[in-house]
Amino acid sequence: METSASLNAVVEQTSTFADWVHGKDASAPVPTCPKWTLADLVDHVGSTQRMVAMLVGERMAEPSEAFARYVPGPTDSAQWRTWLTDGAAQAKQAFESVADDTPVWDPSGDSAGVPFWSRRLFGEMCVHRADAAAAVGERYELAPEHAVGAIEDWLDTMTSEGYWQNRPDFAEAMRGAGQALHFHATDAPGEWVARREADRVALEHKHTEADVTVRGPAVELLLVLSRRRPLAASSLAVTGDRDLLGLWIEHMDWVTD
Incomplete structure (x- = not known):
């Protein structure tokens, strides 16, 4: 998905998220993230969008300044709608000020920070809107092509060099001798093969034989792979x-706790 389309979708989904949580009980539990309250979820979404807006808009080569300028969410849930939609607007404006090849810190270990972060914000919003739906009793819907984009983000991030290096627990659990998992969306173009090698998980986009194959609607794949269902x-x-x-x-526990 192109950067502009990703950010438009982020703004649209954040607006829906904001409407759902506005004025709700800040202490309400989030069933899909057992350690979080609704306030934690709102804080994570809005603060992450603001941090990425700083990273991208200020062309940061490393993240320490953005982390130091962390902006917590309001404690009053009546302020959540405005705070969330403002954060998404700031992120969109930041991406509009750069090109895809503008140098920005890329935690994946690659050197494509702008596309990485636009993809990440989109994937985060797709998954965390499911968290909000579970917390406040709303119906979660996502277009199949958007679910495919969010799966792509999830798998690309989990199999990146940066993730492998920064999560030794994941790396140790995922080391293998070529065992392959095939994920196949049935309602939109999307196929992935995750192959467990000794030094990485190799992600391929093709139809091939695998040790286990999982097929079904893209949104179901997304929710299961992200441990939301x-x-x-x-x-x-x-x-x-x-x-x-x-x-x-079992080890898909990133941004879950």
């Missing part, structure tokens, strides 16, 4: 080594 509660079809899939899902 148990596999048993989904409509996904699984063939092959279910234990391998279970190991994979």
